Amino acid sequence: MRASETDNGGPDTRRSPAAARKPLGTETTRLLIVLSILVLALFTASLATGHVSLPLIRTLAGAFGDDPGMPGLILVEIRLPRALLGIIVGGSLGLAGAALQGLLRNPLADPGVIGVSSSAGLGAVIVIYFGLAAGSDLMVPIAAMAGAAAAVALLLALAGRDAGPLTLILAGVAVNAFAGALISLALNLAPSPYAVIEAVFWLLGSLADRSFSHVRVALPLTLIGWFLLATAARPLDALTLGDDVARSLGFNLSRVRIRIVLGAACCVGAGVAVSGVIGFVGLVVPHLLRPFVGHEPGRLLIASWLGGAALLVAADLVARLLPVMHELRLGVVTALIGAPFFLHLIVRTRRTLA
Amino acid sequence: MSGLVTRDLAVSRGGRRVLDGVDFTARRGRVVGLVGPNGAGKTTLLRVLSGLMAPDRGTVRLGDIELAAIPRANRAERIAYLPADAPVHWPLRVDRLVMLGRIPHASPWRGSDDADARMTEAAMSRTEVLHLSDRVISSLSSGERARVLIARALAGDPEVLLADEPISSLDPYHQLRVMELLREFAAGDRIVVPVLHDLTLAARFCDEIVLIANGGIVRDGSPEEVLTSDIVGEVYGVETITASTNAGNLVVPWRRLDTRDEAS
Secondary structure, eight states: OOGGGOOSOOTTTOOOHHHHOOOHHHHHHHHHHHHHHHHHHHHHHHHHOSSSOOOHHHHHHHHTSSOOHHHHHIIIIIIHHHHHHHHHHHHHHHHHHHHHHHHHTOTTOOGGGGTHHHHHHHHHHHHHHTTOTTTOTTHHHHHHHHHHHHHHHHHHHHHOTTOOHHHHHHHHHHHHHHHHHHHHHHHHTOSSHHHHHHHHHHHHOOOTTOOHHHHHHHHHHHHHHHHHHHTTHHHHHHHTTOHHHHHHTTOOHHHHHHHHHHHHHHHHHHHHHHHOOOOSHHHHHHHHHGGGGTTOHHHHHHHHHHHHHHHHHHHHHHHHHSOOSSOOOHHHHHHHHHHHHHHHHHHHHHHHHO | OOEEEEEEEEEEETTEEEEEEEOOEEETTEEEEEEOOTTSSHHHHHHHHHTSSOOSEEEEEETTEEGGGSOHHHHHHHEEEEOTTOOOOSOOBHHHHHHGGGGGGSOTTSOOOHHHHHHHHHHHHHTTOGGGTTSBGGGSOHHHHHHHHHHHHHHTOOSEEEEESTTTTSOHHHHHHHHHHHHHHHHTTOEEEEEOOOHHHHHHHOSEEEEEETTEEEEEEOHHHHSOHHHHHHHHTEEEEEEEETTEEEEEEEEESSOHHHHO
């Protein structure tokens, strides 16, 4: 037996602590820089992509001058809100997915799990059903946010003050099922086929034809949600060691739960309100990035925020660039890319999951 | 009185009295071993002592202050709780996991600093897991994992260490190492309360033994007073072999006294 093949923890196989301590912090910083550059590049590509080709820099310079002209208007009024909403909604989905997976300690959790997406969808469908959407293009977003708020109230009431992860997940399943049933009921009883088509298309999710009023309506709640979630890194790290140890490390777990459910509801509810239901981003992004941050739930938050933004802007680009008759809906694209990719991830990592 | 003291403690769970009339005292600088049969209420007592569970009746005091009156953050700095079979939900790197023990001392707007890194490293070298620093927790053996989790509890440099069965998954070498460690730790004017099932090790390393059965303290005092063959025999339902050696007294459970399992 050669000495080099023994791995009994003897002195020669032990690395010195200094050598063993890989600087995980700088690795995370590098990841965040790479993701930021990716988001910026995709954002720029999103501005440059559309039916009309625009010289980007010259148009941008002109857009804020005295006479923006048609190219300037296209850029600022059509493409900029779309790209911004991609970042806002994608960031929310990634961040909320990472926070919920950390809270529930379940890699299968995503913003859909707590029922916020489907309840926001229900709010929108009700408005479309009663024909109220024609009044203002903000009616649907506001109704969707009201739906999300109702879901959170119901969830927190169902889950109680001292709910474990399983209770929260089951309460979310119940909220999801109920919202789904009411959506089906509305579609079932819809007065005209046009209302059904409008509602179904809205549910599929899209960033097309959005304006700055959508950005304005989504932004305040989104920022509140981002703040609530991004500052929850420490309690999420502590929860790695279980509820008892997290509490013994000084955290009030009911408050942590309320903070994260509320934060996720705020930013995802506001996101769904302006974009429709977009799946898989919140599920796949934290999964994809977790190995790069050493599986630490706290470090995963900002990384997933950037990753979600990048993925959604990219998916929106794909939706616009694919040469099909009707532009694909964004929720369809994310699910088409996301589901097989997710399956691949599960197969690849099944050993560490088990 | 300096120490961790309970008076007339009572706890019910699911309509059943788990602890009743418990007067427990652990003074500074001492290792106080909690022993007793399964289901006696040892873990419940440990959880009440750590502040994780509020008693239905009675008081817990740390020093001059009632435990419930100590602010949450301060309590987290002063008391470390090490559960038995603690879960680790994500495959964290060992040094990062031990660093979680520093959370009570970290300010919310700053990452970990040099002091945190020093304390983490010191705790890891105490439980002999420094060479596992860059391993992932899920790749360790159960004994290595248990030592990493002990290091996590030590990293916070607590005044009080409450450890539920800290040595049950360790080999004899590391059982002795951890028991020595608990003594060293207590010697720095700290309170150490481990739950133990190995009566011989409990007798050797604890300054005091508190024997619990059916939710109450049967006997407390020095190991010689509590761990006699009569008391152990009656409480656990086992016959013991005792031996006086020049190194100390040995209490070894040898045979079950009744045959209640076969009878059913």
